[in-house]
Amino acid sequence: MSGDLGPRVAISAAQNFTARFTDVDIVLVGNEQQLLTFSSVKKLSRQRISILNATEVVAMDEDPLHALRHKKSSSMWLAIQTLNNNDTDACVSAGNTGALLAMGKYLLKTFPGVERPAICKAMPVEQGQTYLLDLGANTNCTPEQLYQFALMGKILASSTNTNPRVGLLNIGTESTKGTEVIKAAQDLLQDDSRLNFAGYIEANKIFTGEMDVIVCDGFHGNVALKTCEGTARFIAKKIQAAFKRNWFTRIAGGIIWPLLKQLRTELDPSMYNGASFLGLQKVLVKSHGNANKRAFMQALIVAREQVIQNIPARIQQELSNESFSSQQ
Amino acid sequence: MSGDLGPRVAISAAQNFTARFTDVDIVLVGNEQQLLTFSSVKKLSRQRISILNATEVVAMDEDPLHALRHKKSSSMWLAIQTLNNNDTDACVSAGNTGALLAMGKYLLKTFPGVERPAICKAMPVEQGQTYLLDLGANTNCTPEQLYQFALMGKILASSTNTNPRVGLLNIGTESTKGTEVIKAAQDLLQDDSRLNFAGYIEANKIFTGEMDVIVCDGFHGNVALKTCEGTARFIAKKIQAAFKRNWFTRIAGGIIWPLLKQLRTELDPSMYNGASFLGLQKVLVKSHGNANKRAFMQALIVAREQVIQNIPARIQQELSNESFSSQQ
Structure with a gap:
C-alpha cells in the first residue's frame, strides 16, 4: 500500500x-x-x-x-x-x-x-556485483555483530560465487587504521577458516569488484550507499547540463543519447533493487x-x-x- | 619529498x-x-x-x-x-x-x-562548493567535538558566504534517527545562535548544495569522500567502455569527447585539492x-x-x- x-x-x-x-x-x-x-x-x-x-x-x-x-x-x-x-x-x-x-x-x-538482522543489498561493480551490509539497520555494532554480518553475507553471495571474498570497510588498509570495534572484528573474521577474509577495504574500492561481500556497520553502509546515489545523480545532471550548452552539444547529445541511456539502464539502482533483512x-x-x-x-x-x-x-x-x- | x-x-x-x-x-x-x-x-x-x-x-x-x-x-x-x-x-x-x-x-x-583538529575539504556541488569535515582525523567524536567542527567549518565557509548553512550528516532527517552522539551534537548546534544550523542531511544530498558546511565524524566523512571518488571513477570507466563498443559508438565518442573532457575537468577532484587541518x-x-x-x-x-x-x-x-x- x-x-x-x-x-x-x-x-x-x-x-x-x-x-x-x-x-x-x-x-x-x-x-x-x-x-x-x-x-x-x-x-x-x-x-x-x-x-x-x-x-x-x-x-x-x-x-x-x-x-x-x-x-x-x-x-x-x-x-x-x-x-x-x-x-x-x-x-x-x-x-x-x-x-x-x-x-x-x-x-x-x-x-x-x-543478535540483530542486517540489511544487505547487491551493488553493481566493475565486474558483477558486490553485497554490502549492513545498510542502516544498526547504527552501532559490536565486533561480534560485524562478524555475524560477514557469515550472513557470505551465505547470500555464495549462491553465485563458491568462495566469496569478504572485506571489512575501513578508512585505511593498514592494521593500525580504524576503530577498536573494527580492529576486533578483523580478528574474528581472520580466525574463522570458513570465511575467505580478504582484509580491510576503503570506500573508494567498493566498485572495483575486488570483494564479493563488504561488511560494515549500518551507519557506514548507509553513508556509502547514499553517497553513491548522490554522486551518480550529480554526475548525470552535469552531463545533461553539458549537452544543453549550445547547438553543437545538443546535436552531439542527440547522437550519444541512446548510448548513455543504455549505460544508465545498466547502472540503474532499480536493476539492483531489493534489500534483504538477513x-x-x-x-x-x-x-x-x-x-x-x-x-x-x-x-x-x-x-x-x-x-x-x-x-x-x-x-x-x-x-x-x-x-x-x-x-x- | x-x-x-x-x-x-x-x-x-x-x-x-x-x-x-x-x-x-x-x-x-x-x-x-x-x-x-x-x-x-x-x-x-x-x-x-x-x-x-x-x-x-x-x-x-x-x-x-x-x-x-x-x-x-x-x-x-x-x-x-x-x-x-x-x-x-x-x-x-x-x-x-x-x-x-x-x-x-x-x-x-x-x-x-x-580538543582535536579536523580535516576539512571543499567538494564540488550542484551550485558552488560544500565544506565537509572531519574527513579522517578522528574516527570517534564526542558531541562537543562535532560542535567545534561546525564552528571551525563555518569560519572557513564564511570567506565566501556570509551566513553559511551548516548541516549534520545522518542516516535520516527525522529527529529519532542516528546515534546518541549525533543527537546530542544536534542539540548543541541548535542552541548556538551564531550558527545557521539547517538540520540533519543524508549522504545522498551532499552534492545538492543545500548545505555550505557538513559536519560528521572522521570515519563517516572518510567513507563519504572515498565513496564519491570511487563512484565517479566507476562511472567514468563505464562511459569509456561504452564508447568502445562498436564503430558507431567510437565515432560518437570522438564527437562528444571534448565535452566530456571539459566536464571531467570541472568535476576533477584536483580542482578541489587541498584539505585543511582546522x-x-x-x-x-x-x-x-x-x-x-x-x-x-x-x-x-x-x-x-x-x-x-x-x-x-x-x-x-x-x-x-x-x-x-x-x-x-
Missing part, C-alpha cells in the same frame, strides 16, 4: 512477475477496494494473484515504534504475518524501512544467536520507496531467489555451528 | 604559483641535491623559491607515531617547524596524512579549548598523495587564501568566546 508511488506499481510488477515465473503465486496485501481500481478479481485470479484486505497503512514517515504498537491491521503487519502462518514464503514491501524492520524482528524473530527466520525484502515497476519486479526476483536458495535456513545452519557459538 | 609522484610535482607547482601570485615566496623543504636535479638555485631564486635541506623523508606507509618519534630531520618535520619559527605562514604537504596530522598537532598545537594554530594543508601539478597548485592556493583570511586566528576567536566555553 505504501512506497512513494502507491500500490499501482506493486500490482503491475506482480502481474509481470507471475507471467514470467510460473512457479510463483502472489498475495497482494492492502485496501481491497483501492487495489481493485487497478484490476479485477477475475483478471488477477487468472494471473495467480489474490488479495488479502487490510484496513490500515503504515505511513512512510511514521515512527517505527508507533507503527509496531498501533498498526496491527496495517498491510505491512498482515503481510509479514502471512509468512508466520506459512501462507507465503517471502514478503516484499516498498514501505517504511524502520517499521518493516521492527515488525519483521517482532513477528518473524531472528534465529537463536543472531538473520530473520523468513525472507523479507525491502523495495526502494520510489521503485518503479521494473525495480519492484527486481525486488520480487530477489525474494524468489532467496526462497529457492533457502537462504534463511542456510544462515541458521552457518550461525549455529560450533565455531560460531564459541564466539558468544 | 613524498606524495606518490615525488618532489617534481611540488617544484613545478611552486614555480607556477610564484609566477601567478607575486605576494608569495616559497621554501622547498627536502633533499637539496635531489631537488636541484629539477632546477638550478639561480633559477629558483629568480622565482622567489629557496631550498631548506632535509636529510630524511617520512614514507607514505610509515606509522605516524614512528614518524613523530624518529623523523625529526625529515622534510615534513622541518617544514612544519618553519611555521613555528615564523619563517613561513603556511605549510603544504602531499605526504603521509597521519604523520602530517601527528607532527602538526605536536609542533603547532591546537588552540586552547580545541584547529591548529597555523595553516597546514594536505595535498592529495597523487596530486598532479595543477592539483598541487590548487592546494597552494588554498593555503594562501587561509593566510589572507587569517583563518587560524578567527577560529581561535570563535572558539574562545563565552558561549563556547560554557559548553566545556
Whole structure:
C-alpha cells in the first residue's frame, strides 16, 4: 500500500512477475477496494494473484515504534504475518524501512544467536556485483555483530560465487587504521577458516569488484550507499547540463543519447533493487520507496531467489555451528 | 619529498604559483641535491623559491607515531617547524596524512579549548562548493567535538558566504534517527545562535548544495569522500567502455569527447585539492598523495587564501568566546 508511488506499481510488477515465473503465486496485501481500481478479481485470479484486505497503512514517515504498537491491521503487519502462518514464503514491501524492520524482528524473530538482522543489498561493480551490509539497520555494532554480518553475507553471495571474498570497510588498509570495534572484528573474521577474509577495504574500492561481500556497520553502509546515489545523480545532471550548452552539444547529445541511456539502464539502482533483512527466520525484502515497476519486479526476483536458495535456513545452519557459538 | 609522484610535482607547482601570485615566496623543504636535479638555485631564486635541506623523508606507509618519534630531520618535520619559527605562514604537504596530522598537532598545537583538529575539504556541488569535515582525523567524536567542527567549518565557509548553512550528516532527517552522539551534537548546534544550523542531511544530498558546511565524524566523512571518488571513477570507466563498443559508438565518442573532457575537468577532484587541518594554530594543508601539478597548485592556493583570511586566528576567536566555553 505504501512506497512513494502507491500500490499501482506493486500490482503491475506482480502481474509481470507471475507471467514470467510460473512457479510463483502472489498475495497482494492492502485496501481491497483501492487495489481493485487497478484490476479485477477475475483478471488477477487468472494471473495467480489474490488479495488479502487490510484496513490500515503504515505511513512512510511514521515512527517505527508507533507503527509496531498501533498498526496491527496495517498491510505491512498482515503481510509479514502471512509468512508466520506459512501462507507465503517471502514478503516484499516498498514501505517504511524502520517499521518493516521492527515488525519483521517482532513477528518473524531472528534465529537463536543472531543478535540483530542486517540489511544487505547487491551493488553493481566493475565486474558483477558486490553485497554490502549492513545498510542502516544498526547504527552501532559490536565486533561480534560485524562478524555475524560477514557469515550472513557470505551465505547470500555464495549462491553465485563458491568462495566469496569478504572485506571489512575501513578508512585505511593498514592494521593500525580504524576503530577498536573494527580492529576486533578483523580478528574474528581472520580466525574463522570458513570465511575467505580478504582484509580491510576503503570506500573508494567498493566498485572495483575486488570483494564479493563488504561488511560494515549500518551507519557506514548507509553513508556509502547514499553517497553513491548522490554522486551518480550529480554526475548525470552535469552531463545533461553539458549537452544543453549550445547547438553543437545538443546535436552531439542527440547522437550519444541512446548510448548513455543504455549505460544508465545498466547502472540503474532499480536493476539492483531489493534489500534483504538477513538473520530473520523468513525472507523479507525491502523495495526502494520510489521503485518503479521494473525495480519492484527486481525486488520480487530477489525474494524468489532467496526462497529457492533457502537462504534463511542456510544462515541458521552457518550461525549455529560450533565455531560460531564459541564466539558468544 | 613524498606524495606518490615525488618532489617534481611540488617544484613545478611552486614555480607556477610564484609566477601567478607575486605576494608569495616559497621554501622547498627536502633533499637539496635531489631537488636541484629539477632546477638550478639561480633559477629558483629568480622565482622567489629557496631550498631548506632535509636529510630524511617520512614514507607514505610509515606509522605516524614512528614518524613523530624518529623523523625529526625529515622534510615534513622541518617544514612544519618553519611555521613555528615564523619563517613561513603556511605549510603544504602531499605526504603521509597521519604523520602530517601527528607532527602538526605536536609542533603547532591546537588552540586552547580545541580538543582535536579536523580535516576539512571543499567538494564540488550542484551550485558552488560544500565544506565537509572531519574527513579522517578522528574516527570517534564526542558531541562537543562535532560542535567545534561546525564552528571551525563555518569560519572557513564564511570567506565566501556570509551566513553559511551548516548541516549534520545522518542516516535520516527525522529527529529519532542516528546515534546518541549525533543527537546530542544536534542539540548543541541548535542552541548556538551564531550558527545557521539547517538540520540533519543524508549522504545522498551532499552534492545538492543545500548545505555550505557538513559536519560528521572522521570515519563517516572518510567513507563519504572515498565513496564519491570511487563512484565517479566507476562511472567514468563505464562511459569509456561504452564508447568502445562498436564503430558507431567510437565515432560518437570522438564527437562528444571534448565535452566530456571539459566536464571531467570541472568535476576533477584536483580542482578541489587541498584539505585543511582546522584547529591548529597555523595553516597546514594536505595535498592529495597523487596530486598532479595543477592539483598541487590548487592546494597552494588554498593555503594562501587561509593566510589572507587569517583563518587560524578567527577560529581561535570563535572558539574562545563565552558561549563556547560554557559548553566545556
